[in-house]
Amino acid sequence: MRNLRFTISYDGSSYSGFQVQPKSDTIQYRLEQAVFLLTGETVKVISSGRTDAGVHAKAQVINFTTSSKIPVERWCLALNARLPKDIVAHTAEEVLPTFHSRKAAKRKTYCYTIRSARFPDVFHRNFEYHHPTHLNVEAMREALPCLLGEHDFTSFCTVRTDKEIKVRTLYQVRMETETDDLLATGKVDRIRLIITGNGFLYNMVRIIVGTLIQIGEGKRPSSDMLRVLEARDRSQAGPTAEAMGLTLWKVEY
Structure with a gap:
């Protein structure tokens, strides 16, 4: 398994915040859906913190583990092709298995x-x-x-x-x-x-x-x-x- 870290931006205007919620459209749901469409995997996206409904992010940091062999340099293009236009992945890198976007933030x-x-x-x-x-x-x-x-x-x-x-x-x-x-x-x-x-x-x-x-x-x-x-x-x-x-x-x- 690989642990991948991304920097993403999003316009939060149309979303009920970052965290997955029942019957609500959220940033986390859209990201996990994009990964599923790309790899067929059900992943749990971890963020540096939850943003509320209507709040935006210029450089949110997320990570998730995957067994996909897709080269890290292709991940942003592949995700962006499956994400709505108001969510964009900018950078991707493979990090240590212990990295946690929220717990590691200073x-x-x-x-x-x-x-x-x-x-x-x-x-x-x-x-x-x-x-x-x-x-x-x-x-x-x-x-x-x-x-x-x-x-x-x-x-x-x-x-x-x-x-x-x-x-x-x-x-x-x-x-x-x-x-x-x-x-x-x-x-x-x-x-x-x-x-x-x-x-x-x-x-x-x-x-x-x-x-x-x-x-x-x-x-x-x-x-x-x-x-x-x-x-x-x-x-x-x-x-x-x-x-x-x-x-x-x-x-x-």
């Missing part, structure tokens, strides 16, 4: 994108959350430093989680902005929140973003982020931001 980076212009961008509408009214970017940026380091992120985790330990370490939390040169407004049209950590709780990034948006709207002061963090109480944080703006950007091993 860091993950997520990117959440907010369209902050008056009108949505028709070409990126599936990959960013549209917020048509003004956001105070500097106030949002001032709220971020307190999230760096090791903390209990209970306040930023859905109450439906099965994780008992909610301590995680964030290595990077930063914001990028850009203006639309075509419209020449001179205003910020897009905000990206980029977060790197050793792991993330269920809806953690989206709840952080929901709280940041309230800060940007002037509904909370920047200092409120630290208060929410220390409260360890989900009810103290903002709403869970829309899934469409979130992308799993990178996984490091």
Whole structure:
């Protein structure tokens, strides 16, 4: 048996998340179906982590074991021919039998994108959350430093989680902005929140973003982020931001 590792991208708009679910179309189901069509094998695809319904991935990492003799350099082309157009395999390699995409992951980076212009961008509408009214970017940026380091992120985790330990370490939390040169407004049209950590709780990034948006709207002061963090109480944080703006950007091993 061979253990193969892949880097894949997907547009999660049409899927009920990554993990296989009864009577639902998921990324894992499509990948396992593609392998079955290619080799006749029923495999279990392991990912670096489960993405929710509507969440995307630029560089998700998966692995599975196979007895197929197909050369590793042909796997991506063969899988892509059997996958829908919104899922693409980019790289493939044979790894040690002990490699496990989730257990071996050391860091993950997520990117959440907010369209902050008056009108949505028709070409990126599936990959960013549209917020048509003004956001105070500097106030949002001032709220971020307190999230760096090791903390209990209970306040930023859905109450439906099965994780008992909610301590995680964030290595990077930063914001990028850009203006639309075509419209020449001179205003910020897009905000990206980029977060790197050793792991993330269920809806953690989206709840952080929901709280940041309230800060940007002037509904909370920047200092409120630290208060929410220390409260360890989900009810103290903002709403869970829309899934469409979130992308799993990178996984490091």
